Structures are given as structure tokens and as C-alpha cells.
Amino acid sequence: MTMHDDQVDVTTDVVAALVQEQFPRWSDKAVQRLASTGTVHAIFRIGDDLSARFPLRLADAAEVLAVLEQEARASAELAQVSRFPVPEPVALGKPGAGYPMPWSVQTWLPGTVAFDADPSGSDAFAEDLAAFIAALRGAETRGRLFSGGGRGGDLAHHDDWMAKCFEESEGLLDVARLRQVWGHFRELPRMSADVMSHGDLIPGNVLVAGDRLSGVLDTGGFGPADPALDLVSAWHLLQPGPRDVLRRTLACDDLEWERGKAWAFEQAMGAVWYYVESNPVMSGMGLRTLERILESKE
Structure with a gap:
């Protein structure tokens, strides 16, 4: 079953053809689709050291390219400040072989996502996660402000979306x-200035080795x-x-902690x-996150 009404099908054969056409230097590398809980991209491994990400939802090619270029800049910037491994941008591909949008290539990170290696009971993992966030x-924000899209601004601006979620x-x-x-x-007020943020620290974007944080994925939203x-x-x-x-x-003070809980609630409800x-x-x-939030309020 597809996740989105406008979802684009991406197959291993299509990816292999795109690699052959656009990056012939990698044509000897095996292409393998990765099972993923991701909701935005289909992920394919190219050889041992690369991964390709294909947007799943149909959109204007020029708009997709602009997003991918911005994500590449953001990922490269985040890599400069994180002591934990993160994917780094390698190349951008063009539409072709039946796939209608640009796509991206990054370095491959080994590890197990937190969906599959649950670190939730580890104090050491929590310390690692705190170090990454810190x-x-x-x-430096370099004078940049929240873009106004998605989570990270005014909680009340999400009322319409939450109304749909409740319905x-x-x-x-x-x-x-x-x-x-x-x-x-x-109603929680916003008291603090913007800081640089990953923006989507969910289990599918966190890699675990043992009970420690070993890497962070999906860094294109850094901002x-x-x-x-x-x-x-x-x-x-x-x-x-x-x-x-x-x-x-x-x-974290009480207000910041409660606002973090609010953003998690908004994401989980959807x-x-x-x-x-x-x-x-x-x-x-989403269900587990809501349960944790409700338990914390009892």
C-alpha cells in the first residue's frame, strides 16, 4: 500500500538506469532498495559507500531541485558541527528513466535505526542525544530565522492541522x-530566540550501536x-x-520542556x-509518543 495519494513508484531497475545514464563511474556498484519507515523518500544503497534518496511525492521538478539543493547545503553545514556521523552530500541527479524529479546522493552511514534497536532505556544514549542537540x-544562526514552514514556530499556527487530526x-x-x-x-508562549535545529529527531532518523548514538540521518532540515x-x-x-x-x-526550564512535549504531540497526532x-x-x-505524553501529565 502506498503512503500518499500522489506517491511516485521508484524501482531498483529505474535507479540502476539513472545511475548508468548520469553517473557511469558508479555503474559497477550494486543497487539495492532499503526497507525503510521513511515517509518522504525512497532510499537505495549504491555499492558500499553511497545512498540515493528519491522524493516519493510528485512535485514540480524545479521546486524539488531547489529543495534538494537547500537540503545539501544544510546537511553539509550540520556535518561541520556534529561530532556524531551524519550523511554528507555527494551529487544531485536529474529526472530520467521514467522518474520525473531530481534526486540526491549522499554518503552511506552504517548502523541500525532506533526503530530496530530500541535505545529508549539507555542513560548513555540520552547523554549522546543531548550532546548532539547542544x-x-x-x-551560528547567522541572522537566519525560522522559515515559517512545518514545526518550529508558533504552536497555535497548527490549529487547522490539529483539527483535521482530531477529526x-x-x-x-x-x-x-x-x-x-x-x-x-x-497557549504555551514562545520566549526564546531561534537556535539551529535538526527538526525531525524520530527513531527512523537516529542510528544506534549498542546503547549509544552512532549517527543521525535526514539532516537536510537543519535550520x-x-x-x-x-x-x-x-x-x-x-x-x-x-x-x-x-x-x-x-x-531545560519548565516552559521549554513543555513546548518540546507540545511539538512531539503535534507530530504524533498526525x-x-x-x-x-x-x-x-x-x-x-505516534501512539507510543502520545502514551508517554499522557502518562507524564497524570
């Missing part, structure tokens, strides 16, 4: 209770946002004990219903 917060979640969740929770979250945004990781990735470790290490049939792992993540 490094991003310490990077779609009837029969799946205790919507009456969740509406009350959002009523509290949407200025609410300092609380990366605290979604506390609720998507951690149990109560390690969650407290993350909070203490980052010295994941549950939207992916309930097409991506059960993502839907399950």
Missing part, C-alpha cells in the same frame, strides 16, 4: 481528552527553529529515566491516523 544549538482520529484515539491537551499546549523543537526526541525516543537525563543535561494502514511502524510511534 552542538546544534551552539551553531480523522475518531475511533482510533480518545479525541476528547487529546483536544483538551492541545488546548493547553497551543533555525524554536529551541524546544529537538526536544521531541525526549518523547519519541526515551523512557522516563533517560528522558530526565536529557532534560538535566540540556538544562502520524497515528495518516499512516495507520500504510506505515504501521510510524503510526505505532
Whole structure:
């Protein structure tokens, strides 16, 4: 089942043809599709050291190229401030072989995503995660501000989306209770200036080795946002004990911590219903995050 109504099918044969046409120096490398819980890109491995990312949702090619170019710049910038491995941009591909949009090539990172190697009970992992977030917060914004798109600005600007989520979640969740929770979250004031942020610290974007953080994926969204945004990781990735470790290490005050919980709530509400049939792992993540948030308020 496809995840999106406008989803583009990408096959191994198509990717192999694109590589042969546009990057013949890699034509001797095996192409392998990777099983992924990702919702934005189809991921293919090229040989042992590269990965290719193909946007899943049909969009104007010029607009996609602009996004991919911006993501490449952001990924390269994040790589300069993170002590944990992150993918680095290698090349941009063009439409062809039946695929209608540009696509990107990055370095390949070994490791196991946190969906498959659950680090939620590890204090050491929480300390690593805090160190990653702190490094991003310490990077210069160079006068840049939140773009206004997606999460990371004003919570109340998401009211329309949350209304749709509540409507779609009837029969799946205790919507009456969740509406009350959002009523509290949407009123939380914004007191702090933007800092640099990853923007999507969910289990599928975090690599684990043993009980430690070994790498971070999907770094193209690196940019200025609410300092609380990366605290979604506390609720998507951690149990109560390690969650407290993350909070203490980052010295989060009550307001910042509550806003991080609010951003996690907003993301989780969308994941549950939207992916309930097409991506059960993502839907399950949303359910678990909501449960953690509700338990914290009891």
C-alpha cells in the first residue's frame, strides 16, 4: 500500500538506469532498495559507500531541485558541527528513466535505526542525544530565522492541522481528552530566540550501536527553529529515566520542556491516523509518543 495519494513508484531497475545514464563511474556498484519507515523518500544503497534518496511525492521538478539543493547545503553545514556521523552530500541527479524529479546522493552511514534497536532505556544514549542537540544549538544562526514552514514556530499556527487530526482520529484515539491537551499546549508562549535545529529527531532518523548514538540521518532540515523543537526526541525516543537525563543535561526550564512535549504531540497526532494502514511502524510511534505524553501529565 502506498503512503500518499500522489506517491511516485521508484524501482531498483529505474535507479540502476539513472545511475548508468548520469553517473557511469558508479555503474559497477550494486543497487539495492532499503526497507525503510521513511515517509518522504525512497532510499537505495549504491555499492558500499553511497545512498540515493528519491522524493516519493510528485512535485514540480524545479521546486524539488531547489529543495534538494537547500537540503545539501544544510546537511553539509550540520556535518561541520556534529561530532556524531551524519550523511554528507555527494551529487544531485536529474529526472530520467521514467522518474520525473531530481534526486540526491549522499554518503552511506552504517548502523541500525532506533526503530530496530530500541535505545529508549539507555542513560548513555540520552547523554549522546543531548550532546548532539547542544552542538546544534551552539551553531551560528547567522541572522537566519525560522522559515515559517512545518514545526518550529508558533504552536497555535497548527490549529487547522490539529483539527483535521482530531477529526480523522475518531475511533482510533480518545479525541476528547487529546483536544483538551492541545488546548493547553497551543497557549504555551514562545520566549526564546531561534537556535539551529535538526527538526525531525524520530527513531527512523537516529542510528544506534549498542546503547549509544552512532549517527543521525535526514539532516537536510537543519535550520533555525524554536529551541524546544529537538526536544521531541525526549518523547519519541526515551523512557522516563533517560528522558530526565536529557532534560538535566540540556538544562531545560519548565516552559521549554513543555513546548518540546507540545511539538512531539503535534507530530504524533498526525502520524497515528495518516499512516495507520500504510506505515504501521510510524503510526505505532505516534501512539507510543502520545502514551508517554499522557502518562507524564497524570
